[in-house]
Amino acid sequence: MANLQSISQRDLTRSSILWFSIAFVLTIIPQLLIFLPFWVAVIFAICFVWRIQISRMKMGYPHGIVKFAIIAAILGMLFITKGNFLNTEGCTILFMAIYGLKFVEAKTVRDGYILACIGVIALASTYLFENNAYLFVFSLLTLTTLIAALIGLQQLGYSVYAKTTLLWHAVKIMGLSLPLMLFLFVIFPRFPSMMPNMHKSEGDQAQAQTGVSNTMEPGSIAELANSEKHILWAEFTKAVPHTRDLYWRSLTLDHFDGRAWRQSQLSQMPLSPNYQIRNKVGEQKYSVIFDPSYQKYLATLDFSQMNHDATARYHPVVTYGDFRSEYVRPIDTKIQYSATYFPNTTLFNAKDRRMAENNLQQFLQVTDHNPQTTQLVETLLQDQPSKEAFINKLLQHFKQDGFQYTMQPGLLKSRDSVDEFMFETKLGFCEHYASATAFMLRKANIPSRVVIGYLGGAIDRHRNLVEVRGKDAHAWVEYWDDQKGWQRVDPTIAVSPNRADLGIDELLGALTELVNSSTWDRLSSSLSALKDRIDYRWTKMVLNYQGESQQTFLTQLLKIDFISVFTLAKIVVSLLFLFVLMQVVIFFKPWRKLYFNIHHEYFRVIALANSVYGLNLPISTAPIELSESLMKCVSVEDQEKVQKMAVALVKYWFQSNASTQSIKDVKNALFAVQKMLKGKNVRQ
Amino acid sequence: MFKFKSFLEKINERIPRNSRVTLNRKQIFIFPTKFGLIYIGMCFVLLMMAINFENSLVYILLFWLISIFISTMILTWRNLDQLHLRNAGSQPIFASEQATFGITIESLGKAHHSLWLSTKDSHHFVDCPAKVSQTAYLFVTETQRGRVRLPRFTVETTFPLGIFRAWSYVDLDQTTLCYPMPLASELQYHSPIDHEDNDYLDHAASTKRGVDNFDELKNYEAGDAISRIDWKAYAKGNGLLVKTFTEQASKEIWLNDQDFTGDLESRLSQMCYWVLELSKNNQRFGVVLGNESIEPDSSTVHTQKCLEALALYRI
Numbered sequence: 001m002a003n004l005q006s007i008s009q010r011d012l013t014r015s016s017i018l019w020f021s022i023a024f025v026l027t028i029i030p031q032l033l034i035f036l037p038f039w040v041a042v043i044f045a046i047c048f049v050w051r052i053q054i055s056r057m058k059m060g061y062p063h064g065i066v067k068f069a070i071i072a073a074i075l076g077m078l079f080i081t082k083g084n085f086l087n088t089e090g091c092t093i094l095f096m097a098i099y100g101l102k103f104v105e106a107k108t109v110r111d112g113y114i115l116a117c118i119g120v121i122a123l124a125s126t127y128l129f130e131n132n133a134y135l136f137v138f139s140l141l142t143l144t145t146l147i148a149a150l151i152g153l154q155q156l157g158y159s160v161y162a163k164t165t166l167l168w169h170a171v172k173i174m175g176l177s178l179p180l181m182l183f184l185f186v187i188f189p190r191f192p193s194m195m196p197n198m199h200k201s202e203g204d205q206a207q208a209q210t211g212v213s214n215t216m217e218p219g220s221i222a223e224l225a226n227s228e229k230h231i232l233w234a235e236f237t238k239a240v241p242h243t244r245d246l247y248w249r250s251l252t253l254d255h256f257d258g259r260a261w262r263q264s265q266l267s268q269m270p271l272s273p274n275y276q277i278r279n280k281v282g283e284q285k286y287s288v289i290f291d292p293s294y295q296k297y298l299a300t301l302d303f304s305q306m307n308h309d310a311t312a313r314y315h316p317v318v319t320y321g322d323f324r325s326e327y328v329r330p331i332d333t334k335i336q337y338s339a340t341y342f343p344n345t346t347l348f349n350a351k352d353r354r355m356a357e358n359n360l361q362q363f364l365q366v367t368d369h370n371p372q373t374t375q376l377v378e379t380l381l382q383d384q385p386s387k388e389a390f391i392n393k394l395l396q397h398f399k400q401d402g403f404q405y406t407m408q409p410g411l412l413k414s415r416d417s418v419d420e421f422m423f424e425t426k427l428g429f430c431e432h433y434a435s436a437t438a439f440m441l442r443k444a445n446i447p448s449r450v451v452i453g454y455l456g457g458a459i460d461r462h463r464n465l466v467e468v469r470g471k472d473a474h475a476w477v478e479y480w481d482d483q484k485g486w487q488r489v490d491p492t493i494a495v496s497p498n499r500a501d502l503g504i505d506e507l508l509g510a511l512t513e514l515v516n517s518s519t520w521d522r523l524s525s526s527l528s529a530l531k532d533r534i535d536y537r538w539t540k541m542v543l544n545y546q547g548e549s550q551q552t553f554l555t556q557l558l559k560i561d562f563i564s565v566f567t568l569a570k571i572v573v574s575l576l577f578l579f580v581l582m583q584v585v586i587f588f589k590p591w592r593k594l595y596f597n598i599h600h601e602y603f604r605v606i607a608l609a610n611s612v613y614g615l616n617l618p619i620s621t622a623p624i625e626l627s628e629s630l631m632k633c634v635s636v637e638d639q640e641k642v643q644k645m646a647v648a649l650v651k652y653w654f655q656s657n658a659s660t661q662s663i664k665d666v667k668n669a670l671f672a673v674q675k676m677l678k679g680k681n682v683r684q
Numbered sequence: 685m686f687k688f689k690s691f692l693e694k695i696n697e698r699i700p701r702n703s704r705v706t707l708n709r710k711q712i713f714i715f716p717t718k719f720g721l722i723y724i725g726m727c728f729v730l731l732m733m734a735i736n737f738e739n740s741l742v743y744i745l746l747f748w749l750i751s752i753f754i755s756t757m758i759l760t761w762r763n764l765d766q767l768h769l770r771n772a773g774s775q776p777i778f779a780s781e782q783a784t785f786g787i788t789i790e791s792l793g794k795a796h797h798s799l800w801l802s803t804k805d806s807h808h809f810v811d812c813p814a815k816v817s818q819t820a821y822l823f824v825t826e827t828q829r830g831r832v833r834l835p836r837f838t839v840e841t842t843f844p845l846g847i848f849r850a851w852s853y854v855d856l857d858q859t860t861l862c863y864p865m866p867l868a869s870e871l872q873y874h875s876p877i878d879h880e881d882n883d884y885l886d887h888a889a890s891t892k893r894g895v896d897n898f899d900e901l902k903n904y905e906a907g908d909a910i911s912r913i914d915w916k917a918y919a920k921g922n923g924l925l926v927k928t929f930t931e932q933a934s935k936e937i938w939l940n941d942q943d944f945t946g947d948l949e950s951r952l953s954q955m956c957y958w959v960l961e962l963s964k965n966n967q968r969f970g971v972v973l974g975n976e977s978i979e980p981d982s983s984t985v986h987t988q989k990c991l992e993a994l995a996l997y998r999i
Contacts, residue, residue: 124745128733173755185743
């Protein structure tokens with residue numbers, strides 16, 4: 001039997017080929033821009049031209065051997081260019097090549113279906129490499145064209161529907177499916193990844209690391225400080241703390257070689273942090289969206305406790321003994337984490353709450369470089385001041401000795417870079433001051449270390465949002481006090497109090513005396529602000545809507561404490577049924593069943609007439625015939641009813657555009673005759 | 685008591701044989717196609733991708749595809765719902781010819797796309813825009829004398845995405861007459877005037893000549909043979925006139941199935957041949973079939989009556 005399925009061997013329709021071609025190109029373009037190598041582009045161009053030539057009947061479909069050769073060539077190329085290509089990128093390239101080949105050889109409607117499936121998965125594979133909002137909107141366009149191509153497969157013969165009609169249908173289908181999609185997105189349970197470490201960066205070429213690094217030498221922060229690059233967005237539950245309290249800690253550096261500060265082996269040991277929350281004044285939760293930096297370091301407000309999802313199988317964020325938090329792997333996608341900020345916390349040392357002598361050595365290590373500065377420290381120490389007094393003296397020195405805060409301090413080339421800064425240039429920014437301060441503290445036998453991270457950020461007080469960029473990078477110093485634990489001291493503030501009070505933007509503006517007030521500048525800055533906001537919302541609402549944030553969102557929405565995956569699954573299933581039911585109600589109008597069905601009522605009249613009067617009328621009897629037969633049997637007053645019924649039925653069936661009035665007439669007439677016939681039945 | 689009904693009985697109950705059918709949810713069946721199953725497989729692949737890469741966008745794509753799957757189910761179903769089909773009549777045929785049945789497909793409200801009508805012999809694709817009626821044709825290839833019935837046919841659609849197939853079995857109670865297959869043979873006939881005269885050929889020859897003897901023109905009346913209309917006169921604007929011939933009326937021929945040799949079918953076939961031949965020559969003739977008989981006449985209506993009698997004799 002030639003049903004629709006068995007004739008899927010028929011040729012692809014022209015309009016389908018058109019839409020498949022468009023979908024193919026639209027899938028390829030972003031991929032070429034993101035990750036596909038050049039030679040793959042060449043293959044795709046060949047595929048596309050070949051397909052066009054086939055549909056113009058100038059070339060034939062590829063033979064089996066040709067197809068095999070192409071696959072072998074692609075594998076070869078992959079092996080040559082990538083080596084081991086069994087990673088996400090290599091497999092995606094291979095898959096795309098298969099897509100191209102299938103695109104060429106698709107001949108029948110069945111091939112068209114397969115092509116559509118491959119197309120959808122190819123589209124999804126793009127998301128593994130890039131997932132910003134703009135790409136997503138673009139990919140929806142691609143999906144729509146794929147659906148248009150699928151609709152095109154339904155037509156037989158030539159151009160039954162116009163090509164644009166197909167697209168319109170596709171848009172309608174997409175729109176119709178949107179509400180359920182949104183519901184599913186919110187409610188569908190997110191299962192933990194079965195391969196948590198399966199990530200695209202493994203085996204890939206190393207990405208340029210951004211953000212603060214684990215080495216600080218003169219000039220290393222300067223590069224970062226000039227960048228507008230996003231580091232993080234933080235959203236607070238209450239009011240954002242003052243700029244001077246927004247010290248975002250990324251990591252600590254405790255090894256000094258006379259020029260550069262580094263992270264020592266000791267501080268990389270996996271020790272858990274020791275701290276005591278003195279009081280909970282000013283405590284608040286905040287959540288952070290951290291941009292990919294290709295490093296492990298996060299940035300947390302000093303001091304913050306990470307909020308872990310109690311149900312998660314593993315915690316991707318680990319906090320170390322020096323209160324820095326690291327992600328389990330280099331951050332290559334936007335990640336989200338949340339923490340609780342406690343302004344009044346005593347920070348202890350990791351291994352032993354009170355620092356033992358041998359541990360102190362780690363934070364007292366210095367070299368014999370920078371003799372001038374060493375001499376200065378000795379001068380300052382002459383009247384044997386207390387720790388605090390010494391630090392105050394030190395800061396006073398910065399304030400009074402003509403030090404200047406500048407973003408262009410010039411390069412410090414000498415080996416004794418601290419000396420050069422302290423006595424020659426006296427120009428610098430945070431890293432210079434932090435480096436010199438920590439060095440001097442150590443010389444004065446005060447255990448200390450350099451902390452690097454960010455200070456402040458652009459604050460949006462209406463939304464309780466802070467946006468931290470590369471230029472907010474900052475370095476400060478922590479010294480050890482046996483009673484109070486680690487204490488923060490920020491020499492930069494001593495030199496330039498505005499750094500903390502105003503934030504870097506105003507400071508830089510004041511320093512460079514640049515007044516960007518042209519219309520174009522304002523427009524571009526507001527545009528970039530808009531772009532940032534979209535980016536933030538997108539990341540928060542969509543990209544990071546995973547297990548934990550889903551849990552938070554749903555529990556807040558439903559005002560419950562906890563919702564299990566199983567419950568969610570149940571909700572999803574019932575939701576699907578509900579959706580189907582809803583559409584059924586909308587489209588099929590089940591109440592129509594309650595409507596009176598003239599055919600059935602008429603058949604009942606015939607059946608009744610047959611049984612009462614022993615007539616042998618077939619079900620296809622016309623109303624006139626029925627009334628003629630009945631006329632002979634019934635009394636005069638009943639004849640009228642029969643007559644009326646016949647007239648109403650004829651009017652209803654044979655007069656086009658029957659009005660509601662005629663339906664009513666038929667109904668009444670039919671019921672009257674039925675009643676009459678039933679009465680006869682009883683009498684017999 | 686519960687009675688287990690066969691599938692066909694159930695179908696007959698659900699979709700009674702009727703010359704007009706408006707499909708509704710009682711009569712429409714729906715199930716995923718092979719591609720629908722592949723589609724589910726594809727969704728599963730995407731789910732694996734979304735879970736393992738913890739990628740929200742893949743999740744969105746997956747959810748959208750799931751929603752499309754469900755929407756398509758409704759849309760496919762809806763594409764058949766409220767579709768109105770009715771008998772568009774058919775022409776009588778001669779045995780072993782192909783019988784053609786017209787089916788009017790009418791959209792009462794919305795458009796119905798990509799409909800596929802099929803029986804085991806034939807199929808027809810039709811696309812029905814909103815509030816428009818279209819005619820589709822189905823054929824029955826193997827026909828025998830008598831009434832030819834169009835079997836229950838399938839109306840199906842996989843529109844819009846080919847994920848679901850919605851179908852219904854419709855019987856529009858369509859029959860057509862199937863006349864015997866004309867079989868050339870010698871004329872065996874009875875003449876009411878001269879029953880012994882078996883030499884038809886002379887008569888036939890004389891009749892043929894007689895046909896050409898034009899007598900007069902008279903006004904056209906319904907039932908007159910179209911072949912006898914004087915088209916030239918009509919073209920001149922003289923109205924519809926019919927040529928009449930003198931000699932036809934003089935001889936009447938009775939075709940009797942007993943006069944022909946062979947089995948019943950073969951005799952009827954031979955009679956059919958002569959009914960056609962004689963009508964072509966405007967010969968007056970009557971037909972005797974067993975106990976039935978049709979009085980001699982020469983009109984087109986008469987020919988049809990005879991052919992019908994031949995078609996339905998002892999069926």
